[in-house]
Amino acid sequence: MKSLAELTELKEQAEKKLRVRKSSGKPQIIVGMDDCGIDAGAREILKKFLAEVNQRDLDVIVTQTECSGQCDQEPVVTVQLPEESKVTYGNVTAEKLEQIIEEHIVNGNILEDLKLDQ
Amino acid sequence: MACSCGNAEENQEQYLAPLYDVLAGYECKEKDLIPVLQDAQEEYGYLPQDVLQEIAKGLGVPFSQVYGVVTFYSQFHLEPRGENIIRICMGTACHVRGGDKVLDKMKEELGVDDGETTEDLKFTLESVACIGACGLAPVIMVNDNTHGLLTPEKVPEVLDQYRD
Amino acid sequence: MAGLAASFGSGAMTNSIGEVEKADTIFVTGSNTTEAHPVIASKMKKAVKNGTNLIVADPRNIGLTEAADIAVTQKPGTDIALLNGLMHVIIKEELYAEEYVEERTENFADLKEAVKEYTPEKVEEITGVAAEDVIEMARTYASVDRAAIYYAMGITQHKSGTANVFAIANLAMLTGNVGKEGTGVNPLRGQNNVQGACDLGGLPNVYPGYQSVEEPELKEKFENAWGVDELSAEAGLTVVEMINKAADGELRGLYVMGENPVLSDPDQQHVEEALEAVEFLVVQDIFLTETAEFADVVLPAACFAEKDGTFTNSERRVQFVNKAVDAPGEAMTDWQIFCELAKRMGYEMDYSSAAEIMAEIAEVTPIYGGISYDRLEDEELQWPCTDQDDPGTKFLHQGEFAHGKGIFHPVEHIAPVEAADDEYSYIMMTGRMLYHFHGGSMTRRSAAVDQHEPDAYVEINVEDAKELGIEDGDRVKVASRRGEVETYARIGSIVKPGEVFMPFHYAESPANRLTNAELDPIAKIPEYKVSAVKVEKV
C-alpha cells in the first residue's frame, strides 16, 4: 500500500461486491418468482436483469419476490427507485427488460405503456 | 532382545527425526520454546523425556527450564494421551447450567477420573477452565469439535461418534 | 609463563577475575574451565547471558562449548596453526589495532610475514577446524572493543608450550587487547598458590619478585638482607631436570614440601627410579603420599585450615589463610619446621608469626612492597603493590608494558613429539575433572566427593568404542610406550574419534604412567597433552 488514494480506490472497487448487503436506499429491481412467475419465464428474466446490471456496472439491487396476485401478467417486475413509489411492469420480455433498464433505471422515465395498474 | 548399542542409536535417531523437522522450522532461541513444545506435542501426542532433552539441547535452554515450562502450562502433557481428547468446560456459564453433571456422567461412561486416559487409549478426559463457547453451555470439546447444550443423557451419544 | 614474560615482561594473568563479565568477547582455549576453574566458568556463562560472545577452542567438546557462540575442536597440538590463522585473517581483513601496534609494540613486520602463509584453508588442513570457522572466530574476537583470552594447561603442557603462549600474546597485542579492562591474556592457575610460589622465589632462576639470581646487584641485595656470605650466582635445576639428575645419581639430596611428583610428574616410572636413586629424600606433607613412600624422612605438616598465612591467586591477589582448627598430633606448620631446621644448621630464623615473614617479604620484594597483614585486614590487594600507598593493580600493562614495548614473537606450527601410529593409534590427553584435585591426596580423602566420583576412567569416543568392542563402564587397559594402566571406560562424544582423555587424579590408574617427559625447551613444561596410546578391553 503506497498511499491513501490507492487504498480508497481499492475500497471503491470492493464496495461494489458488497452492494447487496447495503441495499437500503438503492434502486431495486424485484422479479416475481413464485410458481406462476417461473412458469412464465421469470427465471430467465431475473438472470438477464442481473447480467445487464453487471454489464452496465449499475448500483442496482436485483431481487425476487413471491406472487403478488397478478398471475396472468407474469413475469411481473417491480422497479423501486429511491424515494419514489414502486412501478410494476407485467409480461416482461427480454426486449422490454432492456427498455426498463435503459429508460427507467438509468434515465428515470417510467414506461407508462408497460406499467400495470396496482 | 539382543539389541546392540548401534541399533539403539539408530532407532533413537529415527525416533527423533520428526523433532528435528520441527526444530528446523525455528530460529531455535529461547523464545521458540513454547511453539516448539506445541509442535512436538502435535507430532508425538505428548512430550516424552527424550524429546524434551533434545529440545533443551536444540534451543540451548536448560533442561530444568524446559521441564518447568512444560509443567506450568496445562496444554502440555508428559504422559501418552488418548486418541480423542475430551475437554469438559467448567466455566461459569457451564457451571451454572450443570456442567459438573456432564462431567460426572463422562467419568461414569469412560470409567476414568478427570485428567486420566482410558486403558484402550481411546479417550482422555479433562476438565478445562473455559472454552469460550458460553452461549452453548454446558459445552464440551472433543478434539477440535465443540458439542454444546449438553445433558448427561446426551453424553453416550456424543461418545459414540468417536468410538471407531 | 616464560612466553608471557618475554612478550609483555610479566608472566601473570594480566587482568582480574571480576573483569570476565566486562569483556565483549571471551576466547577460551586449552582450558576446561567448567571442570578446573568452575567459578570462573560460571562468570563466563553469566557474561554470555548478558551478551558477551564466547569462543571456545579445545580438542574436546568441553562443558563450556554449550554456552559458546563458536566452538571448535582443533587437533591436539595444533594451537599455533589455529592462532596464526586467526591473525592471518585479522591482518588480511584489517581488523587489527593499527595505532596500538604502532605505538606499543615491536616486531610487527616479522609477525605479519610469519602468519602470511596461515590461510584459513591451510589452517583447516593442520587443525581440522573449518576455514569458515577460523574466519568467524577471527572476526568475533577482533571486531569488539574488549576481547579477553583465557587459557590454561591445554596451551602450556606441550613441547611447543612457550611458542603457544607467544602466539596467544601476539594475538592479544595485535588487537590492542592488553592493558585495558575486560581484556588481556589470562593464564588460569591450577593450584591455589601457584602464583605465590612463583612470586616468592619457588623458581630456580629468580629470587622473590622475579629478581634474577644471575644479577649481581640483586644477589648482593639478598646477601645483605638475609645476612649470608655468598649466594649462588647460577640458576638452579627445574623440576624435571632435578628428576633426571637424581636418576643419574648427580643429585644427592632432595627436599620436597607438599608436592607429589610421583603422581604429578610425567613418566611415572622414571620419577620413581629417580626418587629411588636419590641419596637423601625429605618429604614434608600432610599425608604419606606416593612420593613420601620413597623418603628417608617424612615430616608431618599442618594443612591450610591449621595455619595462618597468605595465598596469591591467579589474578595476583594476596589473600589470607586463617587457622580454624588445630593440627593433628605433633604436625607443625611448614614455616615453623624451616625455622627449626635452619637453627639446627646454624642459621637463626626467628619469626613469631606469618605476619612477620610477610613484613620481610615486603622489604625484599618490590612487587609485594606495599603488602602487609594490616592492610590485608580491610583491603583487597593485587600486586604489583609497591608501597603503603599503592592500591595495587587490577590489570597489568596499562599505558606501557612492564618492559616498555610489547614484543611480537612470531612462531611456527610445531608438530607434537608423538603421533598416532599403527600400534599406538590413539592420542591421549590428560587433565582435570570437577570433583577431584591434582594428585588427589585431599579430594580422594574427602568422603562426599570421593563417593560421588570414586573411579578413574578414560573417555573414549562412541565410534572408537564400537570398533574396539568396548561398552560404557568396561575395564580397559591403556598403554603407551612408557607403561600401562587399567581403568574404566567412559563412552561419549566429549572426545573426538582417535583421541582419548584421562584425568590424572587417581593413584590407582595414574595417567602419568603413560605421559611423555619430553619438555618444552624454554619453559621446561612436559608434553602432557599429547601421548600416543593403545586401548583394549581387559
Added chain:
Amino acid sequence: MDTITVTIDGQQVEVDQQATLLDAANKLDIEIPTLCYHPDLTLHGSCRICVVEDAESGNLLASCATPVTDGMKIKTASDKVITARKMNLELLLSDHPNDCMTCEADGACELQELVYEYGVTEPSFGLMEEQKFEVKNENPFIEFDQNKCILCGKCVRVDNEVQCSGAIDFTERGFQSKVGVPFDQDLGADHSSCVFCGQCVEMCPTGALTYKPAKGLGREYELESVQTTCPYCGVGCQIELKVKDNKIVKVGSVYQEDSPNPIGETCVKGRFAYDFVDHPERLTKPLIKKDGEFEEASWDEALDYVADKLTTITEEDGGEAVAALTSARCTNEENYLLQKFMRGVVGTNSIDHCARL
C-alpha cells in the same frame, strides 16, 4: 544522579532515584524483614513479607520491589503492616512441616526467626499435616526437602544467575509449585546438571536445602566461623570454615565485594572436600626410614637427622647437590622461607615446584 527524599517512620532520608523502599529503610537502619530478597539476585517479589504501608493511600507495598517516589511517606510497622506480615507467615506455616526440633536449619532458619519475632503462636490455618513430597537425598552432598520450601526462589535464581548451571527451576503451578530437577529427580541424577556448588543451600532461608555431610554435626549457633582462602584451584575463593570441637562441620559462603567470588561462589571441592583435614591417615609424627621401614620419631630426632644429612652433603659436594620442591599449596610465607633456607642456608638455586604440571 538525582536524589529523592522520602519519609520513613517519620524520618527523612535522601536516596538515589533508583532506590527501593527497602534501600531507603536500610539507609536509616530501619529493619524490614525479607525472605525472597537478596541484593545479588534479580528481584522476585514473591514472599510478601517485606510489605510496608504507604501513609497516603494506605496501600501495602512490597518494599523490595517498589521504587521510591519523591515525597513518599512510608510506615514500616503500622498495625496494617504487622497484620499482613503475620498472616503471610501464617500462610507459609500452613504449608510447612512443624519439625523445628529435628530440623537441620533450626537456629539458622529465617522463617523460624520471623514466626518467633511476630509471635505466631497459634497459626490460623494450622501446619502442614501430611508431607507433600518425598525428601531427596540420594546424592552425597545436598539433602532437599521440598516440604520445607517456601518458594522464595533464591536457590533457583542463584543457580541460574550466578552459578549458571540451570540445574533447578520451578516446576508445576499454583499450590503444587515446587523447585526441582526435571522429572522430579534428585540433584545430581541423570537429568540434573547440578554441580554441587552449594550456593542454593547458602541462599535457602529454611531447612529445605541442607548439607548432607554436616547433618547432625552441630547447630549453626554452635559453630565458630573462620574466613579463609579455598585450598584448591588458583581462583582463590573466599570461604568460611564452620567449626565445632576442632572439626570442620561445613563450608559457608563469604559475600565480599571485590573478592574473586563476591556472591559467595564456590565449586564442589571448595564446598565439600574438607574431610581430608581430619582424615585418620594424616601424618601426626615425624617418620624416619630405618631398614626400609618407617619408624615414628620425635621432632628433635628427625630434624637433627635432616640437618646433619644436609650439612654432610653440602660440605662434601656443595649446595648444588641438593634441590627442593616448594609447593603451590603452601603459603607465600612458607614458600619464601623454604627458598630462603635452600638459597641462604643450603646454598642452592635448585628450587622449583609443579607450576608447570
Added chain:
Amino acid sequence: MEQSIYRSHILICGGTGCVSSGCKEVRSSLEDELARHDLEDEIKVLETGCHGFCEKGPLIIVYPESVFYCELKPENMEKLVEEHILKGKIVEEFLYQEPVTNESVRSYKDIDFYKKQERNALANCGHIDPEEIEEYIATGGYQAIGKALTEMTPQEVIDEVKDSGLRGRGGGGFPAGLKWQFASEAEGDKKYVICNADEGDPGAFMDRSLLEGDPHRIIEGMVIAAYAIGADEGYVYVRAEYPLAIKRLRIAIEEAEEYGLLGDNLFGTDFNFDLHIKEGAGAFVCGEETALMASIEGKRGMPRPRPPFPAQKGLWGKPSNINNVETYANVPDVIQDGAETYKQVGTEGSTGTKVFALTGKINNTGLAEVPMGITMREIIYDIGGGINDGKEFKAVQIGGPSGGCLPEDKLDLTIDYDSLLEVGAMMGSGGLVVMDEDTCMVDVSRFFLDFTQSESCGKCTPCRVGTKQMLDILERITTGEGQEGDIELLEELAENIKSTSLCGLGQTAPNPVLSTLRYFRDEYEAHIYEQNCPAGACEELLGAYVIDGEACVGCTACTDACPVDAISGEAKEEHQIDEDACIACGACVEKCPVDAITQ
C-alpha cells in the same frame, strides 16, 4: 476482477458456537441446494465470524432482504432455497421468535437482542467474510492507518486516543492513550506492541469473536499503536484453545502483508511493522501482562513486580505497549472518526461502547455491545430477554473471576468502570453471568475460588497459599462443616490476599467472596449456623427427598428413575423414599409428573 455482482449474499455464521451447532453441514447442504437449482452464479455464500447469538446457531442472514434465520439444520436447506432464494418467500418457521412475545422477527435488525445494542467494535462481526481483506477494506477498513501515517504525527495519534477517553477493555480500565504516551516516551532502540488475546475469564468470549469475525480491525488497531509509540514489531498472544481465531488471524496477517498493510514502508512512509502470532499454552495467569511477556519469551508465565511497567521495560526488556483485543478494535474508529465523535457515546469517565458476554440463566445468551452508562437491567431484560424458565433473578456476576456478584437492588446501576468498582465488582473483560434463585452464592464463590486457586501461578505467598486456604474454608462451608469464625477468617484472609498479592490475579481473586459476603452474607450464615443451603444447591446440606403422600398418584415414574432403588410403593398407591438409601441425586424429582417430591 471476475464476475463479482451477485443478486444475493447468504452469510452463514462460522463462529465457534455455530460450528459446534453444525453450520458446516448446513453450509454444504445449502451449497448443494443452490447447485441443484443452478443458482451458484447468482447467489454468493460466505462464512462470517460470530454474530454473538451462539445459542441460536447455526445462523444465516440472507441479503439484500437481511432476513435472519436461526437454529437451522442441513435438511432445512431444501426448503430455504426453494422458497426464499428462488421464489422470494420468507420461511416463517426458521425465523427467530422473541422469547417474551413469541413473535417471529424477520430482520435481525428488529430482534430485541440486536436492536438495543450499539455495535461499533463488533460492527463487522457476522457481516463480512473475515478471510477476505477486501470486505474489510470495503467497510472503510485500513483508512485509519492511512490517515494516521500520512496525516498525523505519532504524538497527534496519541493525543487523539487520549482525547477519546478510550480505556483498556481488558480489566483495569487504564486510559489507553496514557499507556501509549508512556511507551512512546520510554527510551529504547526497539519497541514492541503486544495484543493480549489470552482471553481466559470463564464466561467471556468477546475477544475470540472479534478475532474470528473481524481480525483486520485488530491488526489495524495494532499498527496504529505501533506507529504512535515507535514500535516496529508486534505480537498477538492468543489462547491455543481458539484454533479458529488463530487461523483467521493468520490469514488476515498474510493478506495484510500481501496488500502492503504490514511490512516495510507502509503508505510510502518509512514506518515498518511486522506482526507475529504467539499461541498461549493454557495458563490463565498469562492474561497478566508481565506473565504474558514472560510466556512470549519462552518462560513460565509468572508475573513480576511492577514497576518497571511494560511501557518502560517490557518484552525482552524493551518498552512495550500491551492492550487487549477489544481495546485495539476501538482504535480505528477513534482515529477515523476523531475523538469528538467517539466520545459522543458512553459516559464522561467511560467513553464508547463495551462488549459484554451474556451468559447464565438468561433467555438470550450471547455477545452484546452496548454504550457505557447503560443499566444492568437494560442489558439483562431488554437485550437478554430476562431470566429463563420463569425463575427469579438473584444476582449478576460481572467481571469474571476478578469481579463481583451484584444483587437485585443494583440492577439500575449504570455500568461504567468506576461505578462498578464502587459496588465491589469490576468491568473486567466484560463477562456477565446471570444467576437465578437456584444458584447458591456460597457455591458460586467456591466455584470462582476453585478457578483462581488452580490458576494461581504459585509465585507469591498470599495467592499461592491464601487462595488455597480460602477455598478450603469455602468447601468446608458448602459441605456443612463450616465453623463459627469462618466468615471473619475469610474476610481477613480476603483482605490480606487483596492487599499483598504480587499481581492482579491475586489482588482480585477474593472479589467474588467479598462481594457475596457483602450482599449475600445471610446465605453464608445459613450454611454455617443452620446447616442449610437456601438455594438448594449444596448437595451435602440437603436432606433426603420426601414424597408428599397426598400429591403422589403412584405412577411409579420415580421408582424407575431411582438409581439406588430407594423408592418403594405399589402402582397407583402412595410411594415412600428410604432416607438412608437416598443419595439425593434428584432423578426422581425430574420424573415426577405432579411435583410431589421435595427435599
